[in-house]
Amino acid sequence: MEEQRLISLENISKHYDGVTVLDNINLYIRKKEFVTLLGPSGCGKTTTLRIIGGFETADSGRVMFDSKDISGIPPYKRRVNTVFQKYALFPHLNVQDNIAFGLKLKKMPKDEIARKVDYMLDLVNLKGYHKRSVESLSGGQQQRIAIARALVNEPEVLLLDEPLGALDLKLRKEMQLELKAMQQRLGITFLYVTHDQEEALTMSDTIVVMQGGRILQIGTPKSIYDEPQNAFVANFIGESNIFPGVMVRDELVHFCGVDFPCVDSGFGEDKPVDVVIRPEDILLVGEDVGQVTGVIKSVLFKGVHYEMMIDAGHSIWKVHSTTMQPEGSRVGLAVVPFNIHIMHPMEDEKPTEEKAQ
Amino acid sequence: MKLLKRVYLGLILFFLYIPIIVLIVQSFNAGKSRAKWEGFSFHWYEELIHDPNIMNALVITLSIAVLAALFSTILGTFAAIGIHAMKRRPQNLMLTLNNIPMTMPDIVTGISLMLLFIFTQVERGFVTMLLAHITFDVPYVILSVMPKLKQMNKHSYEAALDLGATPMYALFHVILPEVMPGVITGAMLAFTLSLDDFTISYFTTNPLVQNLSTLIYSQARKGIKPTMNALSALMFVALLVLLLVVNRRTKEEDA
Numbered sequence: 001m002e003e004q005r006l007i008s009l010e011n012i013s014k015h016y017d018g019v020t021v022l023d024n025i026n027l028y029i030r031k032k033e034f035v036t037l038l039g040p041s042g043c044g045k046t047t048t049l050r051i052i053g054g055f056e057t058a059d060s061g062r063v064m065f066d067s068k069d070i071s072g073i074p075p076y077k078r079r080v081n082t083v084f085q086k087y088a089l090f091p092h093l094n095v096q097d098n099i100a101f102g103l104k105l106k107k108m109p110k111d112e113i114a115r116k117v118d119y120m121l122d123l124v125n126l127k128g129y130h131k132r133s134v135e136s137l138s139g140g141q142q143q144r145i146a147i148a149r150a151l152v153n154e155p156e157v158l159l160l161d162e163p164l165g166a167l168d169l170k171l172r173k174e175m176q177l178e179l180k181a182m183q184q185r186l187g188i189t190f191l192y193v194t195h196d197q198e199e200a201l202t203m204s205d206t207i208v209v210m211q212g213g214r215i216l217q218i219g220t221p222k223s224i225y226d227e228p229q230n231a232f233v234a235n236f237i238g239e240s241n242i243f244p245g246v247m248v249r250d251e252l253v254h255f256c257g258v259d260f261p262c263v264d265s266g267f268g269e270d271k272p273v274d275v276v277i278r279p280e281d282i283l284l285v286g287e288d289v290g291q292v293t294g295v296i297k298s299v300l301f302k303g304v305h306y307e308m309m310i311d312a313g314h315s316i317w318k319v320h321s322t323t324m325q326p327e328g329s330r331v332g333l334a335v336v337p338f339n340i341h342i343m344h345p346m347e348d349e350k351p352t353e354e355k356a357q
Numbered sequence: 358m359k360l361l362k363r364v365y366l367g368l369i370l371f372f373l374y375i376p377i378i379v380l381i382v383q384s385f386n387a388g389k390s391r392a393k394w395e396g397f398s399f400h401w402y403e404e405l406i407h408d409p410n411i412m413n414a415l416v417i418t419l420s421i422a423v424l425a426a427l428f429s430t431i432l433g434t435f436a437a438i439g440i441h442a443m444k445r446r447p448q449n450l451m452l453t454l455n456n457i458p459m460t461m462p463d464i465v466t467g468i469s470l471m472l473l474f475i476f477t478q479v480e481r482g483f484v485t486m487l488l489a490h491i492t493f494d495v496p497y498v499i500l501s502v503m504p505k506l507k508q509m510n511k512h513s514y515e516a517a518l519d520l521g522a523t524p525m526y527a528l529f530h531v532i533l534p535e536v537m538p539g540v541i542t543g544a545m546l547a548f549t550l551s552l553d554d555f556t557i558s559y560f561t562t563n564p565l566v567q568n569l570s571t572l573i574y575s576q577a578r579k580g581i582k583p584t585m586n587a588l589s590a591l592m593f594v595a596l597l598v599l600l601l602v603v604n605r606r607t608k609e610e611d612a
Contacts, residue, residue: 055515075518082519088512092534102520153520 004030005067006189007052007157012061014047014213021047022058023213029157029191034183036192036200039210040236045193048210049159052191053082066156081150082159086166087142089134095121095145096130102153120148123182140171147179157189164199176202197237201225209233230346234276241282241318244345245275253342256313258292260335264342274343279307279320281339290332299327377593384586391583401587408584410572417483418552418568425490426548432491433498433547434540438532440499441506452503455496466493467560474561482566489561490551497550498543501607505539506532542606549599553592 007029014022022044029035037045050056052063054075063071070078081102089098096117103113121127124144134142143163150158160179164172180203183190194200200207201221209217209224209232217229228234231242245255250265255275267273287293294312305320312333325331384402388395405411440451458466470489474481513535517527533540555570562571569592573585 053515053519055518075515076521076523080519082516084510084512084516086510086512088510088516090513090516090531090535092537101517101522105521105526149520 006031006033006065007191008064009048009052010062010064012048012051012058012063014044014051014056014058020213022051025061025213025215027208027215027218029189032187032189034180034190034192034203034205035208036194036204036206037208037210038194038197038200038236040195043210044213045195045210046161049082049161049191049193052157053080053159054078079155080157080159081153081155082161083143083146083150083163085161085163087146089142089146089149091133091135093134094130095126095132095134095137098134098145099149099152101149106153116152120152123151124148139166140175143167143175147182151182151186151188155188157191158183160190160192162194163192164194172199179203201237207237209236211236227341228276228343230343231274231276232346234274234341234343239279239318239320241277241279241315243275243277243315245273245342247271247273247342251337253340256292256315258313260291260340261337262340262342263337264340267342267344272345274345276341276343277317277335277339279318280305281335282317282319282321283334283336284308284319284321284323284325285332285334287330287332289334291334293330293332296325296327296329296331299324380586381590381593383583384590386583386586389583401583402591405584405587405591410567411569411584411588414567414569414572417566418570421483421487421490421558421568422548422551424487425494425551426544428487429491429494429498429547430540430544433495433543434502434533434536436495437499437502437506438528438536441503455499458493459496459500463493463554463556467557470557471560481561481563483562486558486562486566486568489557490554493554493557494547494550497546498540501543501546502536502539505536509535538606542603545599545603545606549596549603552599553596 005028009025009027012022012025013020025044025048027048037048039045047056051058054070054073057071061071062069065079090101093101099117099120100113103116108116117130121129124147126141126144126148129137129141129145134145137145143166147163163179164175167175176199179190192200192203204221206218207221207224208215211232217224217233219227224233224237228237228240234240234242243255245253247264247267247269248254248259249269250267251262253260253262253264253273253275260275292312294310294317297309297311297316300307301324302320305322306324308319308321308325310317310319310331310333317333319333383391385397385399386394387398387400440448440455443451467489470485470492471481474485479485509532513531514527517531518524522530553570554568555574558568559571559574562568564575567575569588573588576582576585
């Protein structure tokens, strides 16, 4: 597997005016992988991307590309291209000249440039837009041109800095699928930066969750969703209920005043833990057969499901269910052992209860 | 009320422009007397063209204005790009330092430049006047290029590097074309200011190298010839046109 590593970040740290932006980042990216750096704003994900692009230099650590140290190489000599947040198209050039910018610098023959520009415009579904001024295009179209302008140089890695952030929801979802399809078709490594957990889950092969300049967890979307390593990740990726609990012994955890059987082990006996349960994994059952009983405090219709806040065992449980129960009614709650996820409690102060969507 | 407003505005404009109107009317007066209208004529304009002193001063004025605009635009544009790339605090400091010469009275600038030239034992003449004009033009160029740089997408330069451009190539093929409207406005402004300057020119040249305004001044001391009316009228029209163009450009850029 080692020879597949295209980019490695080794012990990267970065400070701005005494503030630590990146704290000893270690990360590798394999060939043809779609890697997403995910985290709230200010977590260091964009800085990481800019260090790989060559726009920032790390205070310490190395950036390895194809096993060569490229830390001191300027951006114009790196085999990566970037799609910037607000596109950064050149307004004084038309669509065709924007896309051809990199190729002209490589002194490529004119007919070959024309052929490649045609191919790229085709790829991003903007056939025949050659002579249009970039300022006359919509946000979505400008974004496609920015992607074409980067991809036409056939980079080994494409860096994307929140490229869909300025688009509306529907367009964003379309572009997510298009980008993913493009990446698979061209076989180019993508490094994608976003704060949108849904976007990360949809597109990535690997998600890197970052917070406060550190990497919290690296894994496939499924493993990060199903087995978050701590309360922050659980909270940031999807919605979850996080309860403080005590591991009574292997496969038995105590929280909300009740013992729940679970599948986790190896935490020791009578040890404090965080318990994560996804809202869709909580079953509403009869009052008398539930593991814990509660009162429905509020009901919200969310389209696919109802979101109910239920007061049970002196905690508020967020429950997603396709069947609605009226507010104020008493219900029983049950969770199958497999859906109870146990984590070590976070050492640091708990991040505030912020939710991305 | 509406009538009152109009009369008020009319009066202000009247008093503001009456001297210039008198000047322009007088320049077409056939006679030499300033008190009596002796019929319409282009006589003084003809004499103007045939006066070697005036033609000489015109050539000097235009050469100074063109050269000063050229050099100050080059200096000012690159200075603006440099200032723009600075961090916030040194940037604000530089912009303040840039603004001070503009608010300084011309007479102070003129005398201090004169003292500098005397102190450094540089003989005053064409070159010193040109240097002085470049000096007072540069801040205005910086001021008209700066907003264009601020409007530019902050990643444009990085995008160029990312696509393989060297910093030099990016400067000339991405940054300069994007700020070009501001550069042209700056150049026109510099040209206009240089054309119309009297005070600073007066202190930084010698009596043999005269531009139009210092020439008019020295001739006025001997009594104003009617050709001066014609010359002043022409300068007024030329500056008016230039200013209208500059104003229009600034408005379009803001839109």
